[in-house]
Amino acid sequence: MRDRARAVRALAAEGVAHELRVLALRLDASTPTAKCVTFQRLHDWLRTLPGEHDIRREVSRLCARHGIDEVSICRELCMSWDELRALSAEPLVSIGAHSVSHCNLAKQTEETARLEIAESRARIETELQRPVRHMAYPYGDRAAASQREFVLAAANGYKTAVTTRPGMIFAESADHLTALSRVSLNGHYQDARVLPVLTSGAATAMWNGFRRIDAA
Numbered sequence: 001m002r003d004r005a006r007a008v009r010a011l012a013a014e015g016v017a018h019e020l021r022v023l024a025l026r027l028d029a030s031t032p033t034a035k036c037v038t039f040q041r042l043h044d045w046l047r048t049l050p051g052e053h054d055i056r057r058e059v060s061r062l063c064a065r066h067g068i069d070e071v072s073i074c075r076e077l078c079m080s081w082d083e084l085r086a087l088s089a090e091p092l093v094s095i096g097a098h099s100v101s102h103c104n105l106a107k108q109t110e111e112t113a114r115l116e117i118a119e120s121r122a123r124i125e126t127e128l129q130r131p132v133r134h135m136a137y138p139y140g141d142r143a144a145a146s147q148r149e150f151v152l153a154a155a156n157g158y159k160t161a162v163t164t165r166p167g168m169i170f171a172e173s174a175d176h177l178t179a180l181s182r183v184s185l186n187g188h189y190q191d192a193r194v195l196p197v198l199t200s201g202a203a204t205a206m207w208n209g210f211r212r213i214d215a216a
């Protein structure tokens with residue numbers, strides 16, 4: 001009896017604590033720096049959710065709650081097929097694939113991952129009437145793309161595919177063309193003074209302990 005009472009008390013405390021946590025979560029967005037921190041927190045939290053549908057549901061909930069019109073933002077920021085056709089006509093431009101739904105491929109079943117990789121390519125080829133030979137894995141880190149995805153991309157006929165694993169391209173990379181490393185210019189070190197260091201390969205050599213290929 002005493003055990004049961006203790007269990008109920010513990011449960012109640014847990015429930016309240018949970019509720020408090022949910023109610024108390026206010027993220028600061030009053031300055032550009034605070035916005036970046038908040039963005040990163042939300043981003044990291046969204047990436048822990050099990051699937052793409054969960055991520056979209058939570059993003060939609062947040063938008064609805066804060067009066068953000070996500071549809072019009074997408075319409076404004078994403079290029080139309082007509083705009084992409086004009087861009088792809090430029091001789092120095094190649095358009096690559098990035099999956100259909102921007103899902104974490106490694107978290108999908110093999111069949112879904114295969115479809116994401118194949119259908120994105122087929123759709124762009126149909127719309128733009130030119131071959132798609134290159135792909136970038138969504139997110140692209142170790143948790144989102146590894147051996148299985150590298151093999152699927154190669155089997156689907158991609159000539160190259162890039163991860164976001166930090167690294168340079170070496171002659172040996174020719175044996176791992178669907179597992180290429182990258183130097184990401186993603187805002188974290190987007191300072192012109194740092195670029196020569198990044199593009200020299202010094203930073204990624206240190207990061208990788210001077211290992212040249214990271215394709216496992």
Ligand SMILES: [Zn+2]
Binds near residue numbers: 098
């Ligand atoms: Zn992406």
